[in-house]
Amino acid sequence: MAPPPPFRVEQWMDEFETTAKYNLAETCCASISVDELVSFSENEKAKVSDVLDSSLVQTYGEIRGSSALRDNLSRLYSSKAGSPLPPERILITPGAIAANHLAFYALLGPGDHVICHYPTYQQLYTVPASLGAEVDLWKSKEDNEWLPDYDELAAMVKDNTKMIILNNPQNPTGAILPKSLMVDTVNLAKEKGITLLSDEVYRPLFHGITPLNKDFPPSILSLGYANTIATGSMSKAYSLAGIRTGWIASRNQDIIEKCQVARDYTTISVSQLDQSVASFALSPDTIHSLLGRNIQLAKTNLELVDRFVIKHDEFCSYVKPVAGTTAFIKFERDGKPIHAETFCKAVHEKTGVMLLPGDVGFGEEFKGYVRMGYVNRTEIVREGLEELRKFMRKEYDDLPVCD
Template identity: 55%
Template sequence: MVKIRDFAVERWMDLYENEAKHNLAETCCASISLHDLQALAGQHIDLVDFSQKQVYGAIRGSLPLRSNIARLYSTDEMHSVQADGVLVTNGAIQANFLALYTTVGPGDHVICHYPTYQQLYSVPESLGADVSLWKSTEESGWQVDVEELKALIQPNTKLIIINNPQNPTGAILHRKILQKIVDIARMHDITIHCDEVYRPLFHSLTPTQEQPPSILDFAYEKTISTGSMSKAFSLAGIRLGWIASRSPHIIDACASARDYTLISVGQLDDRVATHALSSPCVENLLLRNIELARKNLGALDAFVREFGWAVKWVRPQAGTTAFIKLVDRQGNSKNDVLFCQRLQAKTGVMLVPGSQCFGGGVDFQGFVRIGFVQEHQVIVDGLRALGQFIRDEYDDVPVMP
């Protein structure tokens, strides 16, 4: 029987989110309704065809949907991705699982960007692979060291997994570092799997900074990108994601494995996603979410400055999450699990403890993850309650032993 670790962050969400008054743990951009989607399209669109027979539909995803997803990666003709290079899945979580399932197995070695979504290293472990964590640190601004990557490579290294933008820190890997990763992978014939579910929510780049390219923008066939409609596109409820690759072999292998888990996504979900990723709807939706991210990040930045004696951070550059460290007045890390439990019990504010949900109880002690791209008033009200808790109760929360 295959053994896999409990999915700590999802267990935490299941346990606490239904009782939260102020859910600051949500990682999706503020969700939209179908009415909102029509408004963003600038015209009435028929999202539901009541005459359509509800059969399985297109097995790999409809051609219009896969074409729209492919356009998300096509920055120019030279680097365009074709619809045949896209496989539609039931969310990014299935996309990641299928890509990992078809790529690694017993005896393989995997290198995984860290911290990150636990699925990306626990699934390869459950498949019998040996996983090395390629660690980024707060002190480095959550950036990675390419020399460390080189040192981690073994003769049986099969896969390098990266997460760009990174969950939970909001850090990004820029073109130069991505190019170095690709060069190393090519030299050793290693596949690169990049979870790009928070792409293209780049809300905090300076005017001189280039938007980081997708991993598919590099001239290396053995690359995989996964994404979904949930995070940057505000449509978690349709449960639709994808795998994209320039390798027909990778797409075919994932499609073959997918036959055992999902025949096809629902036709209604496919249709909604197709409209959401059509122009001008997709541009309007991303503009809305980037503006919301900037506005809310401003409120969070003001909170961090007000409570600078208690909270520290590396300001996120992209995505929807920030990783904040809780310290006492001597700089010792607070017990993040107890902090989150007491905070929600007292105020209804829900956060995610870093040590339990991202570090296996060992790493990231004192850190909490905040999701900040929700409706603005949710952030304002939640930060107000969080601030009051820090004023009244913070000193009673113990530090880590």
């Protein structure tokens, strides 16, 4: 196993996040406290002690994850599926980043071929490569609403293709893989015996498409193929990044067992306190209000971003996101992409607005692109965009462009 290359998104966040006045690189819905979480419960008698039991003895707890949390996740994955997902098919992990890493570590190795939906979170293609797998990128196309081409995927499959990795909704574009494309992808994987892993960490946050739309994407676990894996967490759509709670779910018990065997070497268990908070958030009394708050926040703030892009359409353009928390905006001047890293550093220094340069976070081919997170608190997004507007008027023309 070779060390993976530097994780540039996380290094950028680490360098600038704590000093940003207006964090427009944040990918989580505006984070909440435990007190705020309790206020979302439809049970008027709910109190903090229902979330955090101070009398609970802090042992390792249930090794694979608390029954209460896995029951709530089972209910969520089963609600739109043809058959229930048993709680035993779910493993709790320290965030989705650990879930993804664990699945790759358990299932991939030298000689395997992997296809990864792209652009996406760097972990999803660099970790498989570090394990010795050959990785090809299934590229989304901006001129087609950030959709990738199914025929290209089919042509990429080899005899040794072990896994296809999806990110749905997609980071950084906010695009979705529509149901029809998912069905075709599942059928291809089933025919070839390929495991499908879908990072669904942004999945519950649909704000530009409804379940009534024929393109609305179900979870990968709802399409009738056993060799599928969904990973998720409490960080993005549920505003609870600080509790570091994620999961692996699969309809194939053998996949879960392989992940558990590998998990013994990395995670004895996840904090009982963290799981208690997660279980409360995903309970029937709480989840609808919490998710409703975040979907409305996304809708409100995305309109602010949309007005900014329209106002500056001589310099920037994007495909408006339909899900998730991020937009991928291209900045140009005189027909050439702006030097995004210089742009983002200058904006941070002069205004306190934090953005993420696309070529730093997602690859050299994304020169001029900037990922913007827009589901922070509305006042932060509004004030940050105003500061960015001032910067565009005074400083933008002096920034370097790429050749």
